Amino acid sequence: xxxxxxxxxxxxxxxxxxxxxxxxxxxxxxxxxxxxxxxxxxxxxxxxxxxxxxxxxxxxxxxxxxxxxxxxxxxxxxxxxxxxxxxxxxxxxxxxxxxxxxxxxxxxxxxxxxxxxxxxxxxxxxxxxxxxxxxxxxxxxxxxxxxxxxxxxxxxxxxxxxxxxxxxxxxxxxxxxxxxxxxxxxxxxxxxxxxxxxxxxxxxxxxxxxxxxxxxxxxxxxxxxxxxxxxxxxxxxxxxxxxxxxxxxxxxxxxxxxxxxxxxxxxxxxxxxxxxxxxxxxxxxxxxxxxxxxxxxxxxxxxxxxxxxxxxxxxxxxxxxxxxxxxxxxxxxxxxxxxxxxxxxxxxxxxxxxxxxxxxxxxxxxxxxxxxxxxxxxxxxxxxxxxxxxxxxxxxxxxxxxxxxxxxxxxxxxxxxxxxxxxxxxxxxxxxxxxxxxxxxxxxxxxxxxxxxxxxxxxx
Numbered sequence: 293x294x295x296x297x298x299x300x301x302x303x304x305x306x307x308x309x310x311x312x313x314x315x316x317x318x319x320x321x322x323x324x325x326x327x328x329x330x331x332x333x334x335x336x337x338x339x340x341x342x343x344x345x346x347x348x349x350x351x352x353x354x355x356x357x358x359x360x361x362x363x364x365x366x367x368x369x370x371x372x373x374x375x376x377x378x379x380x381x382x383x384x385x386x387x388x389x390x391x392x393x394x395x396x397x398x399x400x401x402x403x404x405x406x407x408x409x410x411x412x413x414x415x416x417x418x419x420x421x422x423x424x425x426x427x428x429x430x431x432x433x434x435x436x437x438x439x440x441x442x443x444x445x446x447x448x449x450x451x452x453x454x455x456x457x458x459x460x461x462x463x464x465x466x467x468x469x470x471x472x473x474x475x476x477x478x479x480x481x482x483x484x485x486x487x488x489x490x491x492x493x494x495x496x497x498x499x500x501x502x503x504x505x506x507x508x509x510x511x512x513x514x515x516x517x518x519x520x521x522x523x524x525x526x527x528x529x530x531x532x533x534x535x536x537x538x539x540x541x542x543x544x545x546x547x548x549x550x551x552x553x554x555x556x557x558x559x560x561x562x563x564x565x566x567x568x569x570x571x572x573x574x575x576x577x578x579x580x581x582x583x584x585x586x587x588x589x590x591x592x593x594x595x596x597x598x599x600x601x602x603x604x605x606x607x608x609x610x611x612x613x614x615x616x617x618x619x620x621x622x623x624x625x626x627x628x629x630x631x632x633x634x635x636x637x638x639x640x641x642x643x644x645x646x647x648x649x650x651x652x653x654x655x656x657x658x659x660x661x662x663x664x665x666x667x668x669x670x671x672x673x674x675x676x677x678x679x680x681x682x683x684x685x686x687x688x689x690x691x692x693x694x695x696x697x698x699x700x701x702x703x704x705x706x707x708x709x710x711x712x713x714x715x716x717x718x719x720x721x722x723x724x725x726x727x728x729x730x731x732x733x734x735x736x737x738x739x740x741x742x743x744x745x746x747x748x749x750x751x752x
């Protein structure tokens with residue numbers, strides 16, 4: 293699959309961009325094909341990413357942790373989605389692709405033949421709600437009502453005697469489904485297999501999302517200087533992305549100075565100081581499609597140790613990217629990355645996600661997964677159309693700095709295309725340039741110099 297076409301945050305009539313109708317149709321077709329290859333009769337989704345992939349519905353990100361919405365796809369029907377009453381009413385008005393064909397027949401007013409019939413359509417947008425993660429009183433019967441709703445549809449479409457695949461589920465819902473005689477099995481693998489290879493429009497959306505982070509890094513590079521706090525950098529990135537049309541800024545890891553090693557994976561209020569290393573991971577969503585995109589800077593200047601760490605992390609990245617092509621495996625990639633013991637960890641579990649790769653799509657950690665923890669024993673074959681992020685890390689020899697780099701790539705017919713474009717070939721120094729009477733101050737400085745001592749002046 294070639295990453296062709298153009299993108300923009302708006303749709304236009306004069307250029308082929310994202311075709312959202314095609315996106316919806318192709319996602320659902322892939323999910324149905326994966327369902328048909330499985331031994332389950334239907335899929336029930338509570339995970340927002342799976343619901344969106346199945347139904348192309350979205351109610352914002354505020355509800356992502358509540359498991360309140362659910363959607364069902366059977367072998368014999370299109371998706372049915374249960375949502376908040378007002379959201380369900382909105383879906384009925386504006387999501388015509390949710391109409392479901394039933395076994396009942398109505399008169400066909402468009403047919404030239406008298407008495408002609410056509411299958412009745414009913415909306416697949418239904419009012420319904422789950423247990424609010426237990427906030428509803430258990431004796432209110434919400435879990436039992438969810439199970440009854442699901443059982444009715446399974447019986448209507450002839451799959452009640454087959455296993456029901458579920459992605460994530462609350463225990464009261466699980467028990468209620470089992471009490472209805474429904475065999476519940478793991479359905480998450482069916483969803484993730486369907487989502488493993490991206491469609492043309494998904495690749496365009498992922499590329500657009502990455503281009504917005506390019507812009508965020510441009511602003512961040514101009515903003516970084518001594519005295520800026522990590523949380524201020526987070527605010528700048530979030531504003532840039534939302535101004536450009538981001539749907540959701542999932543997180544910004546902003547890590548500087550002594551916080552770089554070990555990597556804490558969370559920003560703080562630390563003031564950035566001259567000579568600090570600082571790395572960032574920007575995660576956001578554009579029309580549902582995510583980014584995971586690290587860059588490392590030195591602020592004002594860099595030590596030799598920090599430069600060496602960056603060179604090492606970049607080398608591991610470049611060696612990995614060079615191997616990406618259809619037919620290669622995740623084991624081939626992780627084999628060129630260092631063992632955990634080589635950079636200060638006792639085993640691969642302790643070092644997990646520092647030398648790492650993961651699929652990117654409607655969520656940031658999809659298939660395939662690249663890790664020395666699992667990939668040697670369970671390698672996954674790379675295929676054209678996969679989109680994933682590769683990330684490397686290396687601690688500096690000074691004991692507190694570190695470098696972190698991440699690139700997102702699309703697997704093409706002959707190799708791969710990198711879609712994260714902000715410069716990362718060499719360590720960038722951010723912040724203003726300083727000048728002494730001798731000229732511009734070097735950006736490679738190990739520590740404060742002592743030139744004004746007898747030894748510092750070379751014995752003069």
